[in-house]
Amino acid sequence: MTNANFWESVAKIIDNGFIQKDLLKLYNYAQLFSTRHLIYKRFSPVEQHGCSAGGETHVIATLLAAAEVRTDSFYKESIKDFKRECQHAAKQESIIENWSKATGCWIDNTDVFLENQLGEQIAEGGEAHVYDHGPTLIKSIGLDYFIQPILALDRISLHNALFPETRLTVLGFGRDSNGLFKIIVEQPFIEGAHVTDDEIEEFMLKMGFELKNKRNWTYATPLIYLSDMHDENIIRSASGTIFVIDCDIRINTPELHEGGIRELTTDVSFIIGQHTKKAPEQ
Numbered sequence: 001m002t003n004a005n006f007w008e009s010v011a012k013i014i015d016n017g018f019i020q021k022d023l024l025k026l027y028n029y030a031q032l033f034s035t036r037h038l039i040y041k042r043f044s045p046v047e048q049h050g051c052s053a054g055g056e057t058h059v060i061a062t063l064l065a066a067a068e069v070r071t072d073s074f075y076k077e078s079i080k081d082f083k084r085e086c087q088h089a090a091k092q093e094s095i096i097e098n099w100s101k102a103t104g105c106w107i108d109n110t111d112v113f114l115e116n117q118l119g120e121q122i123a124e125g126g127e128a129h130v131y132d133h134g135p136t137l138i139k140s141i142g143l144d145y146f147i148q149p150i151l152a153l154d155r156i157s158l159h160n161a162l163f164p165e166t167r168l169t170v171l172g173f174g175r176d177s178n179g180l181f182k183i184i185v186e187q188p189f190i191e192g193a194h195v196t197d198d199e200i201e202e203f204m205l206k207m208g209f210e211l212k213n214k215r216n217w218t219y220a221t222p223l224i225y226l227s228d229m230h231d232e233n234i235i236r237s238a239s240g241t242i243f244v245i246d247c248d249i250r251i252n253t254p255e256l257h258e259g260g261i262r263e264l265t266t267d268v269s270f271i272i273g274q275h276t277k278k279a280p281e282q
Contacts (some may be wrong), residue, residue: 001270002011003268003269006029006038006268006270007070007266008028009025010029010064010067013026014064014067014095014098014099017098017102018098018099018102018103020089021245023102023103026060026063026064026099027056027060027175029060029063030056030060030063032184032270033048033051033052033059033063033242034059035054036048036055036271037270037271037272038268038269039268039269039270039271040062040063040066040266041265041266041267041268041269042066042154042251042266042267044161044223046161047157047158047161048157049065049160049161050156050157050159050161050162050164050167051156051157051160052160052162052166052201053152053160053161053167053169053173054156054157054160054168054170054185055166055167055169055170056101057074057105057170057171057172058153058156058157059170061096061099061100061148061153061170061173061257062148062153062154063148064092064095064096064099064159065092065095065096065148065149065150065153066150067095067251067266068091068092068095068150069092069148069264069266070086070192070266076178079199085147086147088132089143089147089148089149091264092149092150092198093149093181096149096173097173097175097181100172100173100174104171105171105173106174107172107173107174107175107184108175108180109174109175109176109177110129110140110174110175110182110184111129111140111176111177112174112177113174114129114131114138114140114184115131117132117253118132118133118138118264119131119132125232125246126144126145127142127143127144127145128140128141128142128246132189133186133189134187134189136186136187136188136189136263137184137186137187137188137189138171138184138185138186139168139184139186139187140174140176140182140183140184141182141183141263142182142183142186143175143180143181144183145248145269149181149183151216151250152183152251153183154251155168155182155248155250156170156185156251158198158224158249158250158251159244159247159249162224162244162246162249163243163244165188165190165241165243166187166188166243166244167187167188168185168186168187168194169185169186169187170183170184170185171184171185171186172184184264187245190235190237190243191235191237191238192236192238192243192259193236194231194232194234194235195231195234195235195236196231196238197214197217197230197231198228198229199236199242200217200231200234200242201232202275203242204219204226204229208221209221209224211228212258212259213216213227215221216228217229217230218258220252220258220259220260221252222252222259222260222261222262223260223261223262224248224249224250224252225248225249225250225251225252225256225258226248226249227247227248227261228248229244230246233245233246233247237256251264
């Protein structure tokens with residue numbers, strides 16, 4: 001199967017309205033993705049593994065969002081035109097919503113549902129509402145920082161690649177009481193103490209990141225952009241290990257003006273060998 005054939009197949013699944021046989025096809029694509037028989041060229045191998053670590057729901061949503069964003073030129077054009085970016089975001093939201101409803105991982109009102117299931121939220125950040133779930137936390141994450149679902153889903157993949165100890169698993173999607181699109185994730189709960197900005201900087205330098213802007217706690221390599229790396233998002237456990245709980249993380253493209261060298265793509269390729277699965281027929 002070629003790149004063009006694959007995306008034509010996904011587009012047909014979307015146009016068909018996610019009928020049962022097509023849901024199985026998406027599941028098969030997710031399996032090929034997670035076993036790296038389908039190579040998603042947007043990501044490095046470790047980032048694709050990070051996407052898989054977010055769960056099957058995350059992988060399929062990533063592919064569905066990518067079906068609406070097919071070229072590098074789209075990103076370069078839309079980032080200069082907020083209205084157009086919002087239009088594309090709405091299309092991605094609609095596709096993921098229709099699929100989620102077909103598979104039962106959609107929540108009509110996340111505020112009411114999560115409070116009924118888990119009690120009152122225990123924390124609220126710039127984009128997330130956080131609920132206690134015993135050994136884990138349940139988070140309802142908005143698109144405030146990213147606008148487009150594809151970029152918010154990238155963020156989860158990149159987080160899982162860099163910080164696997166606090167990986168985010170996507171449980172489903174929904175809208176809050178204001179009709180805003182939400183990604184529902186689960187994350188391990190880690191008890192710890194705050195760390196200082198100097199300690200965070202030392203930690204990031206050891207990971208190969210350069211401090212770019214102290215005012216918004218921004219770090220970057222030519223490949224990855226990280227911001228919001230402040231003491232409310234990073235903790236030290238009782239054993240002294242530092243854990244990154246939350247941050248704004250993106251593929252570092254030149255458009256971010258932080259020395260990025262990567263370009264966004266949604267191209268795929270398939271590795272078909274004697275001991276691998278064949279790509280599903282269209």
